[in-house]
Amino acid sequence: MVISTTSAEGRGEQVNCTFASRYVRNVLPKFQMPETSMPKDSAYQIINDELMLDGNPRLNLASFVTTWMEPECDRLMMASMNKNYVDMDEYPVTTELQNRCVNIIANLFNAPIGDGETAVGVSTVGSSEAMMLAGLAFKRKWQNKRKLEGKPFDKPNMVTGANVQVCWEKFARYFEVELKEVKLSEGYYVMDPAKAVEMVDENTICVAAILGSTLTGEFEDVKLLHDLLVEKNKQTGWDTPIHVDAASGGFIAPFLYPELEWDFRLPLVKSINVSGHKYGLVYAGVGWVVWRSKEDLPDELIFHINYLGSDQPTFTLNFSKGSSQIIAQYYQFIRLGFEGYKNVMENCMENTRMLKQGLEKTGRFKILSKDIGVPLVAFSLKDSSKHTVFEVADSLRKFGWTVPAYTMPANAEHVAVLRVVIREDFSRGLAERLISDIDKVMREVDTLPSQVSSKTAHVTPTVDEVVRDSEVAVKSTVHKSETEAEQEIVSRWKGIVKKRGAC
Template identity: 75%
Template sequence: MVLSKAASESDVSVHSTFASRYVRTSLPRFKMSENSIPKEAAYQIINDELMLDGNPRLNLASFVTTWMEPECDKLIMASVNKNYVDMDEYPVTTELQNRCVNMIAHLFNAPLGESEAAVGVGTVGSSEAIMLAGLAFKRKWQNRRKAEGKPWDKPNIVTGANVQVCWEKFARYFEVELKEVKLREDYFVMDPAKAVEMVDENTICVAAILGSTLNGEFEDVKLLNDLLVEKNKETGWDTPIHVDAASGGFIAPFLNPELEWDFRLPLVKSINVSGHKYGLVYAGIGWVIWRSKEDLPEELIFHINYLGADQPTFTLNFSKGSSQVIAQYYQLIRLGFEGYRNIMENCRENMLVLKDGLEKTGRFNIVSKDDGVPLVAFSLKDNRRHDEFEVSDMLRRFGWIVPAYTMPPDAQHVTVLRVVIREDFSRTLAERLVCDIKKVLHELDTLPAKITAKLAINGEEADKNVTLVTKKSDLETQREITTVWRKFVMEKKKMNGVC
């Protein structure tokens, strides 16, 4: 008997349901299997394993957008098979990208004429955007030094020690010395005066952060600009500023419109922003905008024609999806200025709810600012018995992912917990988190101090000194601490008949 194609596929579908012979057969983990498996089985295997991931909505460590409207989800899926680099084949997508660039440039007060187009590009994220901006600064500096007959092989860039790791990557990958302004207690961002002191004739730019990853604080770009203007006059240099607005670029224009940090300042030559953070798009989109065409050296732009037409390109990668570009355009026209302002105001209000709840416990110092990125960074007032890493670890039992980390030099003795408030973090969730933190504190108060703990092993009492160094940044040390701590908690539960 010969089955029709439809009947054959139906039989396969019946035999590839959950817990079928296909799912029971182990698949090799690190090499391709010899045979194919039904699509339903492949889906079920992967879907089941992914359940062990954390819940993105409860990942309070991330600045990245974890929710979008269903209409935008549909647009993303409809364009997921478009390669953005094929500009000639997908001219409408290219047009939408150009509209986004111009909208963002105007949001950042770029000095554009009536019909003048903005200079910028969409990137995979702010990391690529920063690489491109840094390359533009390096090439401009090298060209100027060559024209002056001066050495051009030792460029440097001045930043604060609080910069994101992508700046370290740029410096290492593209052979630029990274000169960092150290932090200090109660001042966790770059000091503009100290930054300007570190500037020399080899400095390609000073990078300011609008929204520090560590505590959300906006650096004083206006003061940096004014101090640098004076130094440039004294020295004859022309040291510019780049603003890393990955987090704050879609916040300040709506909540702090009077704050001068953008192209209103003459030395700000380029700005990057993450569309996938407070631009409210899923991960995979960033933007870099230049003040003018003169600030982006023409020799960095490549022209290709093997995709159908002459296409200028300035990116580190080639192929990338169109979905996130389209999603960014959706958010810009869907929300408008009013919508973005309402969302950012709501985020800040929920941040204040969380901050107030933490302060009322009387157990925490708040190290974040109210007028920066809507997040709460906080540390224990007394961490001699139990520390922030233990609080972070125990919160995972409730599903919360709250990072604990040490500050960079010279404030590495300060340990901090951080909660990022995104659009989908409601007031109800803020209040729930405070309740769960109180439960964790209460449980920690009932446990012995971390320095010396009595462990019950195999029903016999044995005194063991468990020395836990709590303020180390070394990852392996922290893993050892977590392993010992979890073992102690499990043994205590056994003693109490919990498990």
């Protein structure tokens, strides 16, 4: 039995419930707090009913974020949900586990940590906060250096590729740093190191390279960027550093491509961020940022508080945050070890290759992602003259799949792509099912009218266009007969329709 509202105008502002009618029959306002309490069973059922309409996380192939963990880790997380990490004096063991994670990650990234030293880093709420902290450190160090030299310090900039994640655009806007983007080109969807170094000037606080582009999963060539930047620094006397955004690839490269030089083995790499909630295999949202040394994190960015107990240093943008993700990260590190992480990543890559081969066999798609990078498959339609990747993405939702469709950034906006991210819980069986469903979708799409032409063929001219072109037609027919004038106006009208239909 469904409880319904009594007034038509109230229907959109109240929550209806099915099974909760066993406990309560009152409808709930959506945007105001209810006047009275309700039984816990009822509250649970009402929310659970609505959440059923969410997508299945394991079929969400748009997300890089972890959607499965072992039950033992789930229990650890639930047991620590009520711990506020910032209360370090109250929860010293949690603080210790965070410090262990920072050192594990720093060693994984080949940080030059001396005997008896500890790594410099911190857990964050995802990689967005992590890279903003790194960006602020670069900005402050650059400003301090410029002040000592007696030079202007009000126009900092940073160089990235146009494929950069939106968090970098947020950093630039929020913290007043000019973002100089290297434009992309068809067939090359990551930052060109040579072009990036050309854009560096005395106001550049850092160059940000991406280890695992969100668009295609490809690793940018950090080694080449580093070598070119070393030469430019020698020629100019600057000391422009590098930050590596390893949000997606930081927990992949050390296990699959250990010889690849992208991390602290390169002297100009001063900081690295990585997402624990992506291939770090932890639920959202935890990130990490580590610095090469203490000198790379300005002291003025570190705050000391004592109102929660003993002196506690903090250098995060957020203050309060849960402890559960930090504990889960430590669980994964000791549970899986290097061997376990390597096995997970190898399995993801095997399923990636299997999916890629299945898509290629259809003959309908062009694969844009590379063999070395994040385990994902980015692909476009070979023939997009009649239908688009957006139609394919919409049709796949009927089978429960969430596959994102998007266009590339400047200057490759004309390229439209579908992308499937392969996570630990995406099995070979699911990959085979996805290929089968994509094949069904393509055969179904073939039977439909062309969306590309239908979107443009029936476009009605705007009133302004009609009036403007009609006025032109009238002015040009002053010395023509009435019939000739009418025919010319009609001809111009048809021309407008044809012109807009071809856009």
